[in-house]
Amino acid sequence: MRVWLPATLLASLLLALSAGMPVLEPLFNWVQPGKQQVIYERESFLFLLQNHLMLVVVSAAVGTLVAVAGGIFVTRPFGRDFLPLVGQVASIGQTFPPVAVLALAVPVLGFGEAPILLALVLYGLLPILRNTLAGLEGIDPSVREAALGMGMSPVLVLVRVELPLAGRVILAGIRTSVTINIATAAIGSTIGARTLGDPVIAGLVNGNTAYVLQGAILIGLLALTTDSLFEALERSWDRRLQSVGV
Amino acid sequence: MIELKNVSRHFGNTIAVDGVNLTIETGEVCVLVGSSGCGKSTTLRMINRLLPYSAGEILVDGEDITTMNPEQLRLNMGYVIQGTGLFPHWTVARNIAMVPTLLNWPRERINARVDELMTLLDLDPSAHANKYPQQLSGGQAQRVGVARALAADPNILLMDEPFGALDAITRENLQLEMLRIQKQVRKTTVFVTHDIDEALKLATRIAVMDQGRIIQHDTPENILRHPASDFVENLIGKQDRGLKLMSLRPVRDLMANHTEPRQSEPGEHVLREEDSVRLALSVMLWQDLRQVAVFNAQEQETGVITRERIIQEGV
């Protein structure tokens, strides 16, 4: 249970700050003197956190589903022809900046949550896809041959052998994807999505450093919480498999 | 019974298996020998349908395998893969239990079977059952591979260099275990190796392969006595043939039996009826004896074997 401790602490801190930001008013008065209002109040931080999180979770879920399904498809006998193409897209796609994806999505989907969700899904899909391919391709072929050769059906081989063996690598891909998307989601505020990026944008526009700080601190904490959550997940995965070198 | 009729397999332009005809009788151990890349593994993989064949037909107990459900076919064929292929995320016990689990055996029966097999293959269940494959030595891993193939008591065993990459002593032990197991449970076995001594020791019949074809298919004795070509002759080692033939023959064949078994004190290194004539000769040479006493499994002296008899009739 020890592995979950940092994640739990960070999550509590994140929730406490989101709910009780006004407590820190003196601090922000000192950071940003001469403003009437130093605590961002246009939306509650809890609402922004919730919306931000929703964007990231939905995009991660959709991205994982699509990427893992795609990775599985191109490593089956019937989908092998697409493997080189998909592999290239997964690597090259990541050199594409997320802002550019956003800029391209707006004309198609307009302002609001939809374009940022699309950008997050597309952009977050790539590291997961790349890791799914690496994980599945990295399995010793003799293991697959043994599984098939002793009478497992191809579906069972996938579910009982390939996915468990590739799981650790796929999980690492999801971790990268989610971490990137927490930052990317904040940019969504520029095109009208409600996220923790709102106070940052508002602060920049009004010259209110306190707003910027509040947004940035919460985004940072969210990223840290999520990352230590994945750290804990990976640790407990490793422990379950003891010294298994996968 | 497994029958291959004119079976061929191409990979692009390379012909891996070229018009192979081979019949493996029920309960027989057929050993495929040949140099690397001659098509041994490909032949094996076609029998369990891991590879489709380009031409010909394969029958198992008279039935064309392409008409059978591949999973059903494979569940009845233990498969020991070249390089073990153990599941790294499963314990030894779960690896061995794989096929019984697929067949939905009840839990207690599976556990009992795993214990039984580990004991049979000289792996202490309490020490090894919960280990992962990475925590085993090469020899232990190969034994687990063999146990896994035997688990659901299949009628057919396909073994692809199951004892490859092992030191001589472990290899010898596993070969003896295999002979012992084969004596208890007669399985139709196709065994691949490129070690001719292993082939001579284990086979009822040997199929010598070269460049995708079967050059000779015969008993070990006939292969040694009448090699079909220079290739086979080189493979068995021309000059060494005399001793190799001697190692095929049990002492029982050449010993002079006592009228009835005698009680006598067998020493530490006794000669047994089922030991090879070659071993008997070696013992005599080393201990400078003209003859040695032979014992049966009940520790009774049943006869003697002499140097003259071996020299005259050993081969």
Ligand SMILES: Nc1ncnc2c1ncn2[C@@H]1O[C@H](COP(=O)(O)OP(=O)(O)OP(=O)(O)O)[C@@H](O)[C@H]1O
């Ligand atoms: N999947 C494949 N694709 C292309 N060529 C193959 C494939 N599998 C085998 N071959 C070729 O077929 C030939 C026979 O291979 P096979 O694996 O049957 O040899 P082998 O007798 O088992 O050799 P070894 O003793 O080294 O295991 C070789 O020339 C090999 O290169």
Ligand SMILES: [Mg+2]
């Ligand atoms: Mg081979």
